[in-house]
Amino acid sequence: xxxxxELKYSKDHEWVKVEGxxxxxxxxxxxxxxxxxxxxxxxxxxxxxxxxxxxxxxVESVKAVSDVYAPVSGEIIEVxxxxxxxxxxxxxxxxxxxxxxxxxxxxxxxxxxxMNAEQYKEHAASESH
Amino acid sequence: MAKIVxxxxxxxxxxxxxxxxxTDRNAEIVVIDRKDYDLMHxxxxxxxxxxxxxxxxxLKHDLNMKAMRVAHYKNYIAxxxxxxxxTVRAHxxxxxxxxxxxxxxxxxxxxxxxxxxxxxxxxxxxGKGAFTxxxxxxASRLRAAARxxxxxxxxxxxxxxxxxxxxxxxxxxxxxxxxxxGGVFPRALDPDMAAILQQYLEExxxxxxxxxxxxxxxxxxxxxxxxxxGEAVPCSILVVGAGVRPNSSIAADAGLNVSRxxxxxxxxxxxxxxxxxxxxxxxxxxxxxxKKPCWMPLSTIAYRQGTIAGANAAGADESxxxxxxxxxxxxxxxxxxxxxxxxxxxxxxxxxxxxxxxxDLTRPDWYPNGREITIKVIADKSTRKILGAQAxxxxxxxxxxxxxxxxxxxxTLEQLSDVELAYCPPVSQTYDCLSKAVDLAIRKxx
Ligand SMILES: Cc1cc2nc3c(=O)[nH]c(=O)nc-3n(C[C@H](O)[C@H](O)[C@H](O)COP(=O)(O)OP(=O)(O)OC[C@H]3O[C@@H](n4cnc5c(N)ncnc54)[C@H](O)[C@@H]3O)c2cc1C
Numbered sequence: 332x333x334x335x336x337e338l339k340y341s342k343d344h345e346w347v348k349v350e351g352x353x354x355x356x357x358x359x360x361x362x363x364x365x366x367x368x369x370x371x372x373x374x375x376x377x378x379x380x381x382x383x384x385x386x387x388x389x390v391e392s393v394k395a396v397s398d399v400y401a402p403v404s405g406e407i408i409e410v411x412x413x414x415x416x417x418x419x420x421x422x423x424x425x426x427x428x429x430x431x432x433x434x435x436x437x438x439x440x441x442x443x444x445x446m447n448a449e450q451y452k453e454h455a456a457s458e459s460h
Numbered sequence: 461m462a463k464i465v466x467x468x469x470x471x472x473x474x475x476x477x478x479x480x481x482x483t484d485r486n487a488e489i490v491v492i493d494r495k496d497y498d499l500m501h502x503x504x505x506x507x508x509x510x511x512x513x514x515x516x517x518x519l520k521h522d523l524n525m526k527a528m529r530v531a532h533y534k535n536y537i538a539x540x541x542x543x544x545x546x547t548v549r550a551h552x553x554x555x556x557x558x559x560x561x562x563x564x565x566x567x568x569x570x571x572x573x574x575x576x577x578x579x580x581x582x583x584x585x586x587g588k589g590a591f592t593x594x595x596x597x598x599a600s601r602l603r604a605a606a607r608x609x610x611x612x613x614x615x616x617x618x619x620x621x622x623x624x625x626x627x628x629x630x631x632x633x634x635x636x637x638x639x640x641x642g643g644v645f646p647r648a649l650d651p652d653m654a655a656i657l658q659q660y661l662e663e664x665x666x667x668x669x670x671x672x673x674x675x676x677x678x679x680x681x682x683x684x685x686x687x688x689x690g691e692a693v694p695c696s697i698l699v700v701g702a703g704v705r706p707n708s709s710i711a712a713d714a715g716l717n718v719s720r721x722x723x724x725x726x727x728x729x730x731x732x733x734x735x736x737x738x739x740x741x742x743x744x745x746x747x748x749x750x751k752k753p754c755w756m757p758l759s760t761i762a763y764r765q766g767t768i769a770g771a772n773a774a775g776a777d778e779s780x781x782x783x784x785x786x787x788x789x790x791x792x793x794x795x796x797x798x799x800x801x802x803x804x805x806x807x808x809x810x811x812x813x814x815x816x817x818x819x820d821l822t823r824p825d826w827y828p829n830g831r832e833i834t835i836k837v838i839a840d841k842s843t844r845k846i847l848g849a850q851a852x853x854x855x856x857x858x859x860x861x862x863x864x865x866x867x868x869x870x871x872t873l874e875q876l877s878d879v880e881l882a883y884c885p886p887v888s889q890t891y892d893c894l895s896k897a898v899d900l901a902i903r904k905x906x
Contacts, residue, residue, distance in 0.1 A: 368818070370896070371900055371903055393818065393820060416815070
């Protein structure tokens with residue numbers, strides 16, 4: 332299972348990359364594989380308030396619509412516009428060009444509570460059974 | 461009794477002849493054509509090279525001219541038209557004898573000629589390993605050459621070039637396709653859709669050189685190599701698939717209005733002379749999306765224009781609305797279809813395009829042997845009108861044909877989304893990929 336060490340993970344299969352006071356968020360490789368080909372991404376508005384554990388975006392494949400939860404609370408400061416015309420980036424590069432949004436964390440220490448790569452791999456493995 | 465003269469018996473001339481006879485049982489109909497047989501099917505040539513239609517002579521087709529009471533002058537070449545006297549001057553290819561044909565109504569359906577690009581050495585090697593793809597004779601010679609030799613280079617990645625490349629490859633030739641523009645079917649496909657066919661060609665071991673051009677063709681008595689971007693590429697067959705040009709000089713010389721798209725026509729298919737019609741590859745068409753003249757050398761369009769002109773020449777009053785460019789090609793096993801504008805063409809025409817696109821299976825995933833298809837539907841953001849569609853894979857054509865109907869009737873995304881598509885598992889899905897693509901485009905605008 333591909334889960335880079337430098338990222339943090341939520342139980343809902345989002346990854347978080349902490350950059351100072353902000354966090355870049357996407358869905359994990361495991362999550363994109365479960366979804367199959369992504370055809371549409373419903374993105375939050377810039378400026379929207381994200382509440383940890385609450386849905387903030389949605390990723391759709393031909394057969395499923397999945398919520399993307401905010402792994403930490405904060406304010407959306409950027410969304411990945413490239414996903415509008417190329418939602419398949421989530422499949423081809425989930426941890427890179429397939430990032431979904433960036434938020435300014437209300438509590439920058441909150442990310443520390445998320446899983447590390449090792450813990451996430453175990454979590455995902457238990458879900459795939 | 462009306463006297464109708466038709467110059468050129470291809471798709472357009474044939475349709476005109478049928479329509480004229482249906483409209484007026486008594487009209488006197490004269491057909492002049494330079495071939496020594498009746499009809500020929502150019503669209504079958506690449507497939508004939510590959511052997512798909514049996515004998516190459518199956519491309520030729522005889523008509524019952526006697527039953528239709530048509531005076532058919534085979535082997536006659538039309539040389540000039542006198543609009544004031546209403547006559548066509550033609551000569552026999554055998555005797556050279558000249559003859560004048562008087563008309564009340566004239567239909568010009570002289571088709572097009574392959575464009576031979578000004579590449580150093582090419583002209584002199586035509587017929588000596590270098591071929592255009594336009595006649596059954598071309599097909600025979602290409603087939604013989606492909607059997608005898610192993611390396612072919614094709615200029616142009618349009619339908620003629622790619623269909624021929626695939627035929628030669630299936631016959632065991634090593635094939636290189638050289639295209640000046642950045643992708644295959646550059647006028648019909650967006651780069652992302654072209655990439656699907658490009659990958660298929662790669663798998664088929666047909667090598668593509670995009671954004672490249674042939675500077676010279678060399679050989680002492682036969683083609684031996686082509687120079688591509690300064691590099692010598694050995695080949696014994698060179699196929700010219702660089703497009704076609706309208707055969708409109710006979711009309712221009714007579715004083716009819718001719719644009720860069722061919723003979724200028726109105727919606728009655730009339731030229732600038734009220735007794736002369738022009739149809740098919742030699743004539744201009746009207747682009748229904750951009751609302752301006754265009755040129756679309758397709759058999760389907762030639763036939764439909766011919767039907768209108770033939771009927772009108774015999775006394776009817778029918779109109780040809782225009783074209784949206786519905787197109788399909790089969791390159792090896794890959795069916796690839798398109799209609800309307802590409803995303804770039806839409807931007808160039810002043811639209812604000814949005815698209816819905818996905819890759820799907822032609823059958824439900826629980827039903828075996830579904831085939832892959834990728835479809836893209838393009839619309840204008842502000843008016844929501846459908847502008848185009850492209851599809852690659854099994855069933856590409858029928859889906860694009862539905863979009864063709866939507867475009868010509870001015871439908872919006874929402875109206876196309878409402879169209880019911882028939883379903884049963886071995887044929888399609890409950891929610892077909894065409895509807896899915898349309899709905900994705902709608903969601904993107906919301
Ligand atoms: C290899 C190839 C593949 C193609 N594949 C497709 C396809 O898959 N789908 C599609 O829609 N279209 C296809 N086309 C295009 C299609 O063949 C043309 O659009 C169609 O034939 C045009 O019909 P037309 O009647 O205008 O001209 P033509 O069919 O070319 O007929 C013109 C006729 O006029 C005669 N003529 C010309 N000048 C004179 C003269 N001065 N005197 C006497 N006779 C004259 C010619 O001999 C010819 O018989 C293909 C074309 C080629 C070459």
